[in-house]
Amino acid sequence: MQPSFPALRGAAEPRRYRRFAGPPTSFIVITVAAIQVVGTLISARHQDSARPLDIAAMLLLLAGPAALAFRRRAPLAMFPVAFLATAGYLALGYAWGPIALSLALSIVLTAAAGLRWQAWLGAGIAAGAVVVGAAVSGDPNWPLRASAGVAWAAILVLLGQAFRRRGERFAEYRRRREAAQKAERDEYRLTLARDIHDVVAHSLSMINVQASVALHVGADDPEKLRPALEAIKAASKESLTEVRQLLGVLREDAPLVPAAKPTLAGLPALAKNAELGGLRVTLQDNSDHQLIGPAQQEAAYRIIQEALTNVGRHSGASSAVVRLGQTGSGPTAGALTVTVDDDGGGMRGALPGNGLTGMKERAGAMGGTLTVRELQPGLRVEAALPIHLEGNRP
Template sequence: MQPRSPEPAWSPGPQHITGPRRFAGPPTSFIVITVAVIQVVGTLFSAGHQDAPRPLDALAILLLLAGPAGLAYRKREPQVMLPVALVATGAYLAFGYAWGPIVLSLALAIVLTAAAGLRWQAWAGAGIAAAAVVVGSALTGDENWPVRASAGVAWAAILVVVGQSFRRRSERFAEYRRRREEAQKAERDEYRLTLARDIHDVVAHSLSMINVQASVALHVGADDPEKLRPALEAIKAASKESLTEVRQLLGVLREDVPLAPAVRPTLARVPELLRNAEVGGLRVTLEDNADHQRVGPAQQEAAYRITQEALTNVGRHSGARSAVVRITQTGGALTVTIDDDGAGMGGALPGNGLTGMRERAVALGGSLTLHSREPGLRVEATLPIHQEGNRP
């Protein structure tokens, strides 16, 4: 086979996942520093515009920094964030320090805890915060405390819901990435199988032909020198073609530019296979009633390769003296049948060649079966001719 450019393009190196990028959020250090600056600076600013029961001191600053410090564990120990923020925020407000953005670290702790998958801990922490808001609002004696309490409860619930939405988005991305990687692995595996079949077909057929021709040359070299030249010419042609195709396949593996135009083998080249087989002493008859113009290139290539491998097996293993190749087109399918009068399978297990033939047929939605004959073996492949692939 003349190799084609890989479809899909693949190399053994690292694979890059395309598609939506995961939003991992800002670095943890950035979050911790930003929240700490906002809480400390914001509280210092607001403290100058209100009369608090207790002025800011070292303990107040320590509590203002404790909540952001707890956020530093969001990757390693996410369950630590919410308890630290609750204790720091609760202690700060209980001591009567000036009101400020102290709740920022608590709000982020609830969101990040839910996003980390700690659902019940997030709801428990939000419930404690909501209960504290309700009690605190009631103790102020403000007539509008129910409204303030309801708002606090709603915000606590909203924070958990936001964190869970981040969690679900992360899970969806992880699932997308997993499926994408599985699809890429399947593509790479299929591509490797395709290359393995192509290499097997090229090498096995060419070497088998060279072996037969060399045997002929050795046999007739002394008794009939005139038959020696055709055998040697056949060996030279087969080895040249094999080297060219193997070099092209290796070029595809290295992602190099093919050394020659990529040409798929077609049904028109099947008679060439028969001539090569006949040089080795096998009588082969061809019966071809297919309309080549209505058979797609993929089906023609598969039919050629299956015929090639079947004739190679007949020449190498069966001991047959004659074979018949039938190519028929009925309805929406192309059928390739190779009959021989050899020894058949003889209880042997299918090798790489038969496996490759079956994989080629199955890849096109068809099938390949083996039937014992008396004598010999029948290899029959059925290849559906899809409407979209029928153009020449």
């Protein structure tokens, strides 16, 4: 019987997603500084009337890009510094060039940082300066230049807000992806714990019961000692094989030998193993195995296995009845019903353990239900597992 978590074999460490926050700040500062300085030097060669570039001009050309270095630590400082550097450069009459690049980027980065109103205020100040400058320049087309400046200021803010929304959508996608990965890893761990319990606990419980029987009858009736030892050998061999398969799933470098999953066809052998421990088991199977998918068969098998294990270990029962059937009407229409009754002492006020929790989880994973109720005497475990016909016989 193979553990029921094949996906765990491919479950590697979760991928680490880093939010893309644009180019590094140092790259932006150096690039903008190079464009402003080199572009202005080239442009100044064709402007004879402009004031020659000196050390003060170079400092002002570098001050704007330097303000962009505060995009992470103090984004509010970007626009004021860039605006003063740009306004001072133009007011001193230096050659025109790409001096406004750092000012434009300061508006974009301010909006991208989430400082919406500050970005609009800065854009308004810049647009106002453009309008005043165009009006006093004496250019007859100054209204057109002023309108273009105002439009570009608004476009810069909208562009920064678009970058901001894109970053927020990416962050939300990353949070959802990480939450989904965490849920998937939790489900893997839960499945692993459940399968280890079902695979190992059943076999060890059988070994314990048979060892007790062997100790009890060994001295008085040696003939009964052999069946008990054979049962111990078979249970320990099966448990060892399944534990190796579990380790093969956990270790990606270990080959995983294919093996058949437990099916309803294995219930007679399961009942026989329980009888070797002194529990009389009656199996009543009225289900059509060909209409029941492999996942439902495995869940039903594991539920019956765990129920019989609990009966043998805790209830003190002498007999158990296992019934399987199919419903065709009512709220569980098209469902496989599994019922395990025993004549033991019931729960006796004990809290549900890992076995009962695992049975409920298996039923829930199939979209079904599992209930436990007291009998007089004994206990009833009843599960309803919806039958999915996809891939089965029509």
